[in-house]
Amino acid sequence: MGEPTRVLILGGGFAGLATARHLERQLRSDHQVAVTLISRDNFLLFTPMLAEVAIGAVAPSHVTVPLRSLLRRVQVWQAEVSAIDLGARVVTVRHAASGHEHRLPYDQLVLALGAVSSYHGVSGAAEYTLGFKTLADAAQARARVVDCFEQAAIETDPAIRRALLTFVVxxxxxxxxxLAAALADFLRELRRYYPALARERLHLVLAHHGPRLLEELPEQAAAYTLRLLQREGIAVRLRTAVSRVAADCVELSPGGVLPTHTVFWAAGVAPNPLVETLPLPKSPHGAVVVDAHLAVPGHSGLWALGDCAAVPNPKGGTYGPTAQNAEREGVLVAHNLLATLRGAPLRAFDYQPMGMLASLGQHRAVGQVFGWQFAGLSAWLLWRTVYLAKLPTADRRLRVGLDWLADSLLPPNIINTAAPQVALRSGVGPAAGLAARQDRGHPREVPEGLHAPPPQG
Ligand SMILES: Cc1cc2nc3c(=O)[nH]c(=O)nc-3n(C[C@H](O)[C@H](O)[C@H](O)COP(=O)(O)OP(=O)(O)OC[C@H]3O[C@@H](n4cnc5c(N)ncnc54)[C@H](O)[C@@H]3O)c2cc1C
Known part of the structure; x- marks a missing residue:
């Protein structure tokens, strides 16, 4: 018996975990292959429920599943991948706290490092917007909103108060x-606890550069979504780009400057920066180009999948960056990797996604599943059923189910545990610049309110 083949999987998200789980199932008692999964987090984050975490409907830990509880035979390393040397076939990893480094040689390498926010060169976006991809992002989103309410409740300047109560997605x-739909629900709930703000308008703006929302869904579903969000009081701005962001305002094109302290960035993703460093063919979005087998052409033993890969769709284009696709790709990479080692034929990736569902708050959702369109309460019930079922363990399904029950019966949790996030009247930096431009007569954006103020008296 020779040395076992060393397989390294980089990333413990949907793609990396699916690869590892499928390898584990296929390998059973075969010890000629040693699989190690390296991930910055020692858990899988179930992103479809991140908006629910941000508004406190579901506890953060309940949308995460420890990798070690799902993998028995695969070794899990919680570490940061800091370098990948494709020539020497070595990956360097670092433990976040100690900084201790390891160099791990491999025979087969699976790139499943996911994506990061892409700011498309928008000035101030990286510095001043809040991302929405990680558990920390969800916690920060919630803390920011509550912090804005706390500050607005004691602010005497009406212009600053209005900026504090304006939120942009x-x-x-x-x-x-x-996110916008969940925020609308949360803002409505929060408002009840701030009598000082009872007569204030809350502004929630959703700016989208394209001609319609949810471009992945049919026109009808997008139109339904638009109507519903507008009915909730969300100011939806189509064909509108965020062209600049500062600490105290955002510039919309067209639209002008809108004073706000809170801009959430959900306007695009780019592959993990580590992928950028690799001398591999990339798509225009920077993803690693793979063939139909999810192998990187010209690099034996190298595979890429999930959000960091451009996977060709036999029907044209590439597969979208979704968890659903990432999981299916993981199963195929595991199969093809073992087939390569065993000299068996490889399979091509040809998957018809089941569909998509988007939660729109207020017990409404919209989507398309197996070609059937759903909207309203039935779609929302389907959303909850499908995503609850998709949580990888019974333990998490039970916990999330109980969270939903508690959320429907109990008042929201409005504690503010984070340090104050919004610094007002700094008078320095790009914020001051944009605010000053506005004072000099730059067009000012005043969206409709999320809620009309209650009647006087
Ligand atoms: C808010 C939100 C909601 C979504 N909702 C849906 C939905 O409803 N349905 C759907 O299908 N898709 C949804 N998606 C998309 C889905 O989450 C992604 O397509 C999916 O996570 C991609 O899987 P992945 O494994 O490629 O990347 P990820 O799941 O992002 O995993 C990447 C992994 O790499 C690790 N990693 C990254 N860099 C390093 C490093 N340097 N060192 C070590 N480890 C590293 C990370 O820790 C992580 O484990 C949503 C995404 C978001 C942000």
Whole structure:
């Protein structure tokens, strides 16, 4: 018996975990292959429920599943991948706390490092917007909103108060729409606890560069979504780009400057920066180009999948960056990797996604599953059923189910545990610049209110 083949999987998200789980199932008692999964987090984050975490409907830990509880035979390393040397076939990893480094040689390498926010060169976006991809992002989103309410409740300047109570979401894809809808629900709930703000308008703006929301869904579903969000009081701005962001305002094109301290960025993703460093063919979006077998052409033993890969769709174009696709790709990479080692034929990736559902708040959702369109309460019930079932363990399904029950019966949790996030009247930096431009007569954006103020008296 020779040395076992060393397989390294980089990334413990949907793609990496699916690869590892499928390898584990296929390998059973075969010890000629040693599989190690390296991930910055020692858990899988179930992103479809991130908006629910942000508004406190579901506890953060309940949308995460420890990798070690799902993998028995695969070794899990919680570490940061800091370098990949394709020539020497070595990956360097670092433990975040100690900084201790390891160099791991491999025979087969699976790139499943996911994506990061892409700011498309928008000035100030990286510095001043809040991302919405990680658990920390969800916690920060919630803390920011509550902090804005706390500050607005004691602010005497009406202009600053209005800016504090204006929230902007950039991007009208799934993430942006679900976040905006969840925020609308949360703002409505929060308002009840701030009598000082009873007569204030809350502004929630959803800016999307395209002509319609949820471009992945049919026109009808997008139109339904638009109507519903507008009915909730969300100011939806189509064909509108966020062209600049500062600490105290955002510039919309067209639209002008809108004073706000809170801009959420859901306007696009780019592959993990580590992928950028690799001398591999990339798509225009920077993803690693793979063939139909999910192998990187010209590099034996190298595979890429999920959000960091451009996977060709036999029907044209490439597969979208979704968890659903990433999981299916993981199963295929595991199969093809073992087939390569065993000299068996490889399979091509040809998957018809089941569909998509987007939660729109207020017990409403929209989507398409197996070609059937759903909207309203039935879609929302389907959303909850499908995503609850998709949580990888019974333990998490039970916990999320109980969270939903508690959320429907109990008042929201409005504690503010984070340090104050919004610094007002700094008078320095780009914020001051944009605010000053506005004072000099730059067009000012005043959206409709999320809620009309209650009647006087
Ligand atoms: C808010 C939100 C909602 C979404 N909703 C849906 C939905 O409803 N349905 C759907 O199908 N898709 C949804 N998606 C998209 C889905 O989450 C992604 O397509 C999916 O996560 C991609 O899987 P992945 O494994 O490629 O990347 P990820 O799941 O992002 O995993 C990447 C992994 O790499 C690790 N990693 C990254 N860099 C390093 C490093 N340097 N060192 C070590 N480890 C590293 C990370 O820790 C992580 O484990 C949503 C995404 C978001 C943000």
């Amino acid at each position: 950039a991007g009208g894809g799934y993430t942006g729409v679900e």
